[in-house]
Amino acid sequence: MTNQPPAVSRRERLRAQTFQEIEDSSFAIIDADGVHALTIAALARSMAMSAPAVYRYFASRDALIAHLVTVSYQQLTTAMAEAVEGSRRAPRSRVRLLVAAYRDWALSHRRRYGMLFAERAGDVASRPPGQTPLDQAMALLVDLLAAVQNPAPADTTTGDRTLDEQLRQWARARGRPDTTPRAATAAIRIWTRVHGIVSLELTGMFENRTIEAQRLIDLEIDSAVHAMTATAP
C-alpha cells in the first residue's frame, strides 16, 4: 500500500509546484514593488528561470495578472469567511468582524487591493452576477444581516418601489431570493461604504492618522444596520 503510485503523476505534481511558485513569486514582487514591477523577465529572474519558460504556464503577462486577481479575490473572500466562521457572537458584531477582516486584508496587501479594482480587473469583476469572486462574501454578509433583522419587522421595504424591485432582482441573481429589500440595501451600503473608506484610506486621504478609519467604518456599519432595523424608512 505504501508504494502505491500516487493519484497525481510526477509530472502533474511538478507542474503544480512550479505553478504555485510562479504565483508566490509574483505576489512577492507585487507586494514589494507594485504591479508595474511584475514583468515576466523579473519574475523569471527571481525564480532563477528563463523568461520564456513562464509562457508554458501563462499565455501572457495579462493572463498571469488576471489569474492573480482571481486568486487575490479568493484570498480576500476566505479571510472574511474565516473571520466570522468560528465566532459565536451576535450577528451584529460578526458583521463588524467581517468588515474588519476586509480592511485588514486590504491594509496588509495594499498593492494587491488596488490591483483588484484597476482597469484590467474589470473583466474579472464583471462576470455574470453570482459568479463574481466576491459574491460569496456578499452572500455571507446578506445572511448575517438577515440574522440581525430576525425577527423581521413588519415593513422591510425601502420606501422606493422601483428600488425595492431592483434590490429583489439583485438578490435573486445572487441566489438569495428571500432577501428583504432593506437587508439588501444594508449589504450594498456596507460594502460600498467600506470600499470607499478603505480605498481612500489607502490613497492617503487620512494621512498622518488624522482620522482613524476604523472608527469611521464602525460608525458607518452601525448607521447602515440601524437604517435596516429602524421602524420607519
Place this chain on the structure above:
Amino acid sequence: MTNQPPAVSRRERLRAQTFQEIEDSSFAIIDADGVHALTIAALARSMAMSAPAVYRYFASRDALIAHLVTVSYQQLTTAMAEAVEGSRRAPRSRVRLLVAAYRDWALSHRRRYGMLFAERAGDVASRPPGQTPLDQAMALLVDLLAAVQNPAPADTTTGDRTLDEQLRQWARARGRPDTTPRAATAAIRIWTRVHGIVSLELTGMFENRTIEAQRLIDLEIDSAVHAMTATAP
C-alpha cells in the same frame, strides 16, 4: 498699439501650445484605450512628432502621468464647483448637484477616474493636507453642509470625543477651523460613500443596470445629511 510685441514671446507661446497639445493628445489616448496605451512613442506618433522631443516637456512617462493626474483632479474639482456655483437652490439640493457632477465626470471619464486612485497617484493625493487638488471641492462641500446645518443645533458633536477632536483637527488643516464635527463627519461620509459607489459602479458591480447608482447615491446623501441635522447623534 496694434503692432506692440505681445507680453509672451513667440517661443513661450509655441511652447505652451505644444504643451497643451501633449496634454490633449494624452487624454485622448487614455480615454480611448486606457492609461496603459499612453506610451511616449504612441503619443509622439499621434502628434507626428519624434519621441525624444516629448522629453523636452516631461522628464519621464511617470512625470507626464503625474501631471495628467493633477490636471484631471482640477477638472473634476472645477466641474463640481461650476455645478453649484450658479445655483440658487437650497444648500441641501446643491449638495446633490455637487455629487451628481462628481459622478457625471467619473462616468464620462472612467479611465481617468481610475487613474486618479491608481497606485502612482498616491504621490499626488498624499500631499500636505489642504493642498490636495480635491481639497477645494471638499471645502465647498463643507461650506454647503454648514449652510444646511444653519442654524446649528445645540449639539454638533458626534458623541465620540476622540473622533470629534480628530475631525476638528482635520477641518483646521483644511482651513475651515469653524467646521463642526458633525458637518465634518457628513462631508467625509458623503465623500467616501460616493467614491465607494462610483468606484464599484465603474468596475461593473451594478452591471446590467440592475441597481441605479444614482438612486443609491441620493439615498446615501440624504442619510448623511439627516445624521448631521438630527437632534441626537
Place this chain on the structure above:
DNA sequence: GCTGTTCGTGACGACCCATAGCGCGACGAC
C-alpha cells in the same frame, strides 16, 4: 550679422514581451 539658447531629430543601449526552434529527460508501447 553674430552668439548663445531652445527645440526637434536620428542613432543608440538597455529592457521587456512574445515566438520559434532546439535539446533533454520522463513516460508508455512493444
Place this chain on the structure above:
DNA sequence: GTCGTCGCGCTATGGGTCGTCACGAACAGC
C-alpha cells in the same frame, strides 16, 4: 531494453518601449 512521444526549459530572435546623446535648425538678444 529500445524507441517514439510529449512536456518542459533553454537560447536566439524580432518588434516595441524608455530614456540619453550628439547634432542641426530656428529663434532671441546684442
